[in-house]
Each structure stands twice: as structure tokens, then as C-alpha cells.
Amino acid sequence: MPEKRYLGITVLEAARQRIAWTFDTFPRIYVSFSGGKDSTVMLHLVLDEAIRRGRKVGVLFVDLEGQYKLTIDHVSEMYQLYADHIEPFWVALPISLRNAVSVFEPKWTCWEVGREADWVRQPPEMAITDHGFFPFYRYWPDHYIKAPEFEDFVPRFGDWYSQGKLTACFVGIRTAESLNRWRTIAGHGEKFEGRNWCGHIVKALWNVYPIYDWQTEDIWAYCGKYHRPYNHLYDRMHQAGLSIHQARICQPYGDDQRKGLWLFHIIEPETWARIVARVNGANQGALYAQRSGNILGRIKIDKPEGHTWESFANLLLESMPQQMSEHYKNKVAVFINWYRDAGYPDGIPDEADDELERQHQAPSWRRICKALLRNDYWCKGLGFSQQTGTAHQQYKRLMAKRRNEWNIFPSSD
Amino acid sequence: MYGSWHAEIIKGNSMTRTRGTPWVARLLSLDPHWGFRRQFLRGVRDYSCGQEHHTRGVHIYFALPPGLYEFYRPTSWRHSERYLVRVDDAGELHTITREEAIACLRNATSASLS
Numbered sequence: 001m002p003e004k005r006y007l008g009i010t011v012l013e014a015a016r017q018r019i020a021w022t023f024d025t026f027p028r029i030y031v032s033f034s035g036g037k038d039s040t041v042m043l044h045l046v047l048d049e050a051i052r053r054g055r056k057v058g059v060l061f062v063d064l065e066g067q068y069k070l071t072i073d074h075v076s077e078m079y080q081l082y083a084d085h086i087e088p089f090w091v092a093l094p095i096s097l098r099n100a101v102s103v104f105e106p107k108w109t110c111w112e113v114g115r116e117a118d119w120v121r122q123p124p125e126m127a128i129t130d131h132g133f134f135p136f137y138r139y140w141p142d143h144y145i146k147a148p149e150f151e152d153f154v155p156r157f158g159d160w161y162s163q164g165k166l167t168a169c170f171v172g173i174r175t176a177e178s179l180n181r182w183r184t185i186a187g188h189g190e191k192f193e194g195r196n197w198c199g200h201i202v203k204a205l206w207n208v209y210p211i212y213d214w215q216t217e218d219i220w221a222y223c224g225k226y227h228r229p230y231n232h233l234y235d236r237m238h239q240a241g242l243s244i245h246q247a248r249i250c251q252p253y254g255d256d257q258r259k260g261l262w263l264f265h266i267i268e269p270e271t272w273a274r275i276v277a278r279v280n281g282a283n284q285g286a287l288y289a290q291r292s293g294n295i296l297g298r299i300k301i302d303k304p305e306g307h308t309w310e311s312f313a314n315l316l317l318e319s320m321p322q323q324m325s326e327h328y329k330n331k332v333a334v335f336i337n338w339y340r341d342a343g344y345p346d347g348i349p350d351e352a353d354d355e356l357e358r359q360h361q362a363p364s365w366r367r368i369c370k371a372l373l374r375n376d377y378w379c380k381g382l383g384f385s386q387q388t389g390t391a392h393q394q395y396k397r398l399m400a401k402r403r404n405e406w407n408i409f410p411s412s413d
Numbered sequence: 414m415y416g417s418w419h420a421e422i423i424k425g426n427s428m429t430r431t432r433g434t435p436w437v438a439r440l441l442s443l444d445p446h447w448g449f450r451r452q453f454l455r456g457v458r459d460y461s462c463g464q465e466h467h468t469r470g471v472h473i474y475f476a477l478p479p480g481l482y483e484f485y486r487p488t489s490w491r492h493s494e495r496y497l498v499r500v501d502d503a504g505e506l507h508t509i510t511r512e513e514a515i516a517c518l519r520n521a522t523s524a525s526l527s
Contacts, residue, residue, distance in 0.1 A: 027416075155461075166504060
């Protein structure tokens with residue numbers, strides 16, 4: 001594992017140096033902006049450099065419809081503040097998003113055609129709403145062409161923006177946020193001339209992470225010391241009792257973000273009412289998140305009387321909608337088959353030691369039940385990681401074949 | 414600023430010999446034996462447009478600091494092309510002749526000697 005090495009300069013100075021190098025190196029530059037604290041600070045730093053050099057940079061904001069009004073106000077404020085120095089791309093197109101709070105609607109589409117009356121709000125005037133604006137964008141619900149996933153849309157935008165030239169996309173993620181973020185930066189993959197904070201995405205597009213080594217405290221110290229505008233949603237979160245590390249914003253029904261769903265109706269009750277009508281399961285998600293502190297999460301679970309964990313897991317799988325049931329059966333089949341070759345040739349036990357299960361050291365049907373009850377879509381609790389959209393389609397075809405070979409939940413397809 | 418160049422990797426089948434993988438070499442100076450002293454660059458492969466078995470559609474991308482370069486790419490199973498390019502300070506690519514490349518390198522050498 002790489003060690004943390006101090007450079008003898010502040011993180012602010014280091015970020016400015018990285019940004020200056022990026023301006024020296026890349027002919028095309030844009031910023032991926034979400035309205036959160038990290039991307040706001042990064043936008044300020046990048047625009048400082050752009051203004052100094054008299055260069056315009058693109059700013060991409062993907063509007064996911066069900067967002068806090070305060071975030072939208074902040075994004076508008078930033079676009080106005082830097083209007084003379086940016087190429088704005090406020091995208092309000094239908095995009096398929098994860099809904100982690102419902103097994104009946106595991107994905108939902110923001111700005112969905114045909115459901116205009118239910119939209120949480122109307123897109124702003126400056127937003128790109130024309131489906132033909134981007135040549136790479138395909139969404140024809142009448143011809144069963146679904147909206148692209150967020151993870152597919154963003155690199156395609158970058159490729160389109162690059163016009164074949166070497167292009168840098170500034171991304172405001174920090175290694176201190178999560179292990180996943182750390183892995184994105186420090187993990188394998190092509191790096192630009194050995195710089196870990198500059199990774200290859202597609203074609204001539206590279207992601208640059210100039211504030212990767214910042215702590216949360218650094219972000220707020222910068223905003224306070226330099227009096228830069230920030231998203232006032234964080235003030236509300238602070239008033240609601242969240243620490244600076246807990247206060248995070250994103251589309252709130254994602255797998256990791258759903259634990260913050262309970263905040264929505266406290267902070268913006270007027271938006272919340274429309275969210276409940278729009279996104280299946282949002283209200284139930286908020287209720288559970290409030291009671292357990294983590295929706296359907298790290299709670300002690302019990303099985304119904306007369307059931308083993310195995311029979312309970314099968315009952316849960318059979319009671320789900322077909323699409324979700326197949327999805328989970330694929331994951332469970334891989335989990336069981338992996339342990340067949342790792343010391344459990346006759347199948348995994350019904351339950352194992354509590355502590356070992358918690359540390360993901362021992363397999364059991366109880367762990368499977370917990371993943372199902374949490375609606376842990378990517379089964380991170382069973383050791384899986386998230387897959388990309390296109391890879392997932394190939395994976396589903398492959399798994400249907402493998403389940404028949406292994407004789408675990410034989411597939412009917 | 415850096416320039417960017419890419420070329421497709423054309424794979425053949427078991428019956429076909431192909432023209433190899435595209436490459437880029439930076440021209441460092443003149444060499445009495447080889448013509449140019451060159452430094453070969455490492456590119457990144459992009460599979461986003463690749464066909465199922467990656468026989469076509471896989472491209473190799475190079476980031477190029479300002480300078481002189483020699484490019485090689487196969488254009489089909491049987492044919493290939495090789496040419497010289499200058500990357501200017503704005504990252505733009507300009508095709509140049511061998512004589513122009515030699516003159517540039519000779520000037521650079523004499524400038525560094527003086």
C-alpha cells in the first residue's frame with residue numbers, strides 16, 4: 001500500500017500547483033461540478049487560475065431533478081458569478097439513476113418524458129433539455145431505448161467536449177472521504193506521467209483530482225479564510241446536528257446516500273412532498289433511516305419462527321419482484337459457489353460467529369438475509385462491488401449460464 | 414501544451430500477418446547511424462469502441478509535449494504509414510518533411526552548443 005508522504009507545502013499550495021500544471025498541459029479543460037462543498041472549492045481554485053490566464057473552462061452540472069433547492073440556488077449563483085469565464089453545461093436530460101429505497105423501482109429516471117406533471121421542479125431556463133443537443137445522447141422511450149446511466153453519460157460528455165484534443169476534467173473528490181474514493185485515486189489504472197492524481201478515463205480524456213489530499217477541515221478553512229461562496233445547505237445540516245464529516249450531498253436515494261434521506265423533510269419540507277410523490281420508496285426510506293440511523297442498515301435482524309436463515313433467504317427472494325429476485329440470485333449464487341472452493345464444499349452454514357460475520361470473515365445464510373433486508377443492491381455486505389452499466393448487461397447473461405452450471409438457483413432464461 | 418494523437422490497433426487472424434502496433438517516437442537529436450536518436454513513448458489503450466474480440470476498434474492514445482515526433486500506424490492488414498510531426502506550444506500537430514525535421518534538430522543542436 002502506498003505511504004502518505006508530506007511535500008512540505010500546504011494542501012492549498014499543492015492544489016494550486018496541480019491546477020497550474022493542468023492548465024500548462026491540457027488544451028481543453030472542464031470542471032465536473034455537483035454543487036457540493038468539495039466541487040465548489042475546486043471550482044473557485046480552477047476559476048482563479050482560468051481568470052489569471054484569460055482562459056475559459058467548461059463547467060458541467062448534471063441536474064438530477066430531486067435535489068435540494070438550496071443546492072440549485074448555489075449552482076445558479078456560481079454560474080452567474082463566473083459567467084464571463086465559463087462555458088456552462090447545465091444538463092437536465094433524462095438519466096437513469098439508482099433508487100436504493102425500493103425493490104419495486106430499483107432505478108428511476110430523472111426528467112422522465114411523460115411524467116412532466118410529477119417532476120419535483122422545472123429545469124431552469126439555461127438548462128440543456130433538448131434530447132438532440134448532444135450527438136451521443138440516446139433516449140427513445142417509445143422505442144424501448146432507456147435513458148443512459150449517470151456513469152455512462154459523464155465520460156461520453158467528456159469525450160464529446162474534448163473534440164479529439166487532450167482534455168482534463170477536474171473532479172473534486174478526496175481520499176479522506178471513503179475507501180472507494182481513495183482507490184479511485186491511488187488504485188491501478190493509467191496515470192499521466194506517474195501522477196496518481198491524474199487518471200485516464202477514455203480516449204483523450206483524463207480526470208484530474210487537485211484536492212485529493214484535502215481533509216474536510218481544509219475545505220471549510222478555505223471557505224472561511226477566503227470568504228468564498230458555498231452551498232448554504234451545509235448550514236442547515238449543521239443546524240440539524242450533523243458534524244462536518246457527516247454532511248454530504250448527492251442524489252439522496254443512492255446506495256450510500258440513502259442514510260441521509262431523513263434530513264430531506266427536515267431541511268426542505270416543501271421539496272420533500274414532491275419527492276415522495278416522485279420517487280418510489282422515498283418516504284419509507286426516510287422513516288427507516290430516522291429510526292435506525294441507517295436505513296435498513298446495521299441493525300440486528302431476526303428470522304420468522306419456524307424458518308432457518310436459508311429458508312428465510314429463499315422466502316425473501318421469492319417474494320421480490322422478478323427483476324430484483326434475479327439480480328439477487330446472481331449475487332447469492334456467486335457467493336455460495338465461491339465458498340464451495342474455499343472450505344465449504346457442502347454449502348455455507350446457516351449462521352456463523354457474530355463478530356466474524358460482521359468482519360466479512362465467515363459466510364452464512366444470515367449474512368445473505370441481511371443483505372436482502374437492507375436492499376443492499378450491489379451486495380457490498382457480501383463482498384461485491386458496483387458494476388458499470390454495460391458490464392452489468394454482459395454479467396447478467398453470463399450469470400444466467402453459470403447458475404445452471406453450478407445448479408444454484410437454476411435460471412429459467 | 415500537449416498534443417494528442419491516436420491510432421487503431423489492427424489485429425489479424427491466425428492466417429494473417431499484420432503490420433504491428435502503432436507507435437510514437439520523440440526525435441531527440443540527429444544520429445549518424447540511424448538518422449535520428451529517438452525515445453519511444455508509452456500510450457494508453459482505449460477499449461471503449463472495441464469490438465467483441467478487440468480485433469478492431471481498440472485505439473492507442475499518446476499525449477505529446479511540444480517537440481518533433483515520428484508516428485507509425487497500420488492502415489490495414491497489409492499497409493501502414495510512417496510520418497514526421499511537429500507539436501507546437503498550443504498542442505497543435507503539423508506534418509513536416511524529413512528535411513524540415515533534420516533542419517530543426519540541427520538548429521536545436523547548434524543553439525544548445527552556442
